Amino acid sequence: MVFSFGTRTPPTALTGEVVVSGLGKSYGASRVLSDVNLTMNEGEVVSIIGPSGAGKSTFLRCLNYLETPTEGTIEIGGARVVAGGKRPDKASLDHLRRVTGMVFQSFNLFPHLTVMENITLPQRKVLGASKEEAQEVANKLLKRVGLPDKAEQYPARLSGGQQQRIAIARALALSPKVMLFDEPTSALDPEIGLEVLAVMRDLADEGMTMIVVTHEMHFARDVSDRIMVMGNGGVLEIGPSEQVMSQPQNERTRQFLKAVLDR
Amino acid sequence: MIAQLLLTIAQGVGLTLYVTGASLLFGGAIGLVLVAAVRSRIPVISGIATLYINVVRVVPPITWLFLIYFGLPQYALRLSAIQAAIVGFSLIASAFMAEIYRSGLLSIPDAQREAAHALGLSPVATVGHIITPQAFRVALPAVASYAIGLLKDSALASTIGVREITYYAQQSARQTHEGLLSFIIAGVLYIVISLVVAVISRRVDLRLRRKIGVA
Numbered sequence: 069m070v071f072s073f074g075t076r077t078p079p080t081a082l083t084g085e086v087v088v089s090g091l092g093k094s095y096g097a098s099r100v101l102s103d104v105n106l107t108m109n110e111g112e113v114v115s116i117i118g119p120s121g122a123g124k125s126t127f128l129r130c131l132n133y134l135e136t137p138t139e140g141t142i143e144i145g146g147a148r149v150v151a152g153g154k155r156p157d158k159a160s161l162d163h164l165r166r167v168t169g170m171v172f173q174s175f176n177l178f179p180h181l182t183v184m185e186n187i188t189l190p191q192r193k194v195l196g197a198s199k200e201e202a203q204e205v206a207n208k209l210l211k212r213v214g215l216p217d218k219a220e221q222y223p224a225r226l227s228g229g230q231q232q233r234i235a236i237a238r239a240l241a242l243s244p245k246v247m248l249f250d251e252p253t254s255a256l257d258p259e260i261g262l263e264v265l266a267v268m269r270d271l272a273d274e275g276m277t278m279i280v281v282t283h284e285m286h287f288a289r290d291v292s293d294r295i296m297v298m299g300n301g302g303v304l305e306i307g308p309s310e311q312v313m314s315q316p317q318n319e320r321t322r323q324f325l326k327a328v329l330d331r
Numbered sequence: 332m333i334a335q336l337l338l339t340i341a342q343g344v345g346l347t348l349y350v351t352g353a354s355l356l357f358g359g360a361i362g363l364v365l366v367a368a369v370r371s372r373i374p375v376i377s378g379i380a381t382l383y384i385n386v387v388r389v390v391p392p393i394t395w396l397f398l399i400y401f402g403l404p405q406y407a408l409r410l411s412a413i414q415a416a417i418v419g420f421s422l423i424a425s426a427f428m429a430e431i432y433r434s435g436l437l438s439i440p441d442a443q444r445e446a447a448h449a450l451g452l453s454p455v456a457t458v459g460h461i462i463t464p465q466a467f468r469v470a471l472p473a474v475a476s477y478a479i480g481l482l483k484d485s486a487l488a489s490t491i492g493v494r495e496i497t498y499y500a501q502q503s504a505r506q507t508h509e510g511l512l513s514f515i516i517a518g519v520l521y522i523v524i525s526l527v528v529a530v531i532s533r534r535v536d537l538r539l540r541r542k543i544g545v546a
Contacts, residue, residue, distance in 0.1 A: 176443060178465075179465065
């Protein structure tokens with residue numbers, strides 16, 4: 069490897085729980101994501117903010133291959149996937165999904181299964197856990213998200229906030245190394261959203277590595293270590309939360325924050 | 332008189348149920364294969380399956396029955412009337428059931444598949460544990476109403492000599508000259524069977540609905 073002047077390290081030498089480099093996605097000629105880079109340490113929390121259509125969700129969904137990126141590399145918790153060319157083999161995709169857990173805007177619990185079954189089925193099918201082991205894990209997690217008495221309910225019987233907490237428990241049951249949150253409170257009214265944010269805050273305090281696409285500016289500032297601002301399919305800026313919120317460097321960021329905070 | 336007619340015509344209930352039930356069973360199973368074929372990524376397979384479904388559905392049931400019962404023996408495949416009826420109705424049912432399954436599958440939001448993928452569930456586990464149970468729940472009322480439709484169509488089997496309800500009704504009408512009464516009794520028998528099917532399906536449907544609580 070040839071080193072140029074200065075202290076700039078080549079991307080391959082970066083280490084971290086999450087190393088995303090040069091990630092991009094195009095549909096034919098239209099480019100929806102370009103050259104997104106993100107390196108995170110274990111236990112770090114990064115919030116992604118920005119206007120609609122900025123590519124925030126697309127970026128997040130590329131990280132576990134719900135969307136297929138067309139260029140770049142993704143390394144998460146020991147899984148490594150190179151985009152572009154032929155589709156990555158099944159083993160590395162499985163690995164990538166094993167180390168990531170995802171929480172969706174619309175919860176996406178399985179409506180035909182009880183809360184307990186929602187949390188135990190993936191453990192049994194993916195980890196090969198026994199019924200007893202899976203239930204033990206589920207009970208612990210239900211306690212942790214504050215819903216120990218809902219195990220036998222069907223999701224439709226629960227409020228949105230409760231469903232989202234169950235969805236978090238379901239993802240945690242597979243012991244992911246990194247949790248991906250895709251606007252987890254956007255479908256909830258502000259008050260109910262708080263109970264979900266509280267669970268996420270606890271999770272962050274316990275040292276979970278988290279990437280959170282959100283419109284909750286307080287959460288972004290108070291809970292995350294860094295904020296990444298996206299616009300137009302790329303990264304506008306990324307930095308310590310306090311700094312991005314109070315002294316944004318990018319003009320487009322200033323504009324966006326003004327619109328959000330002056331509301 | 333009525334009692335005697337009823338006793339005679341009710342003899343056909345067994346074969347009506349047998350032909351309908353067997354055709355629904357075979358048709359339902361073949362329909363599963365068909366819907367998988369229609370959704371296949373290989374164009375030849377999905378093309379053939381789609382063609383099959385469309386051709387089978389637009390040819391009238393009685394034409395199929397005649398084709399199978401009177402036409403096939405020309406090429407050395409001689410089936411009994413009952414076999415021919417079951418083959419014919421299974422063929423027809425498979426095409427309709429495939430369409431019912433397909434609409435059931437389409438009604439499951441992509442988000443359910445995404446959630447399963449994000450959790451790392453294999454495609455087999457996703458289809459088996461997440462998609463199919465929900466699609467079944469959606470398809471159930473359509474399956475029940477198709478079953479009732481098939482029950483009525485099974486009367487056509489009388490034209491090739493299957494001794495089911497309508498066959499006996501025709502015979503009674505000829506022998507006793509009680510045409511009106513004979514066919515009213517046949518009609519009532521169909522109504523009773525349909526009601527039983529409808530009630531069972533409603534029960535199951537309500538139970539699932541209460542449990543899951545979706546519209």
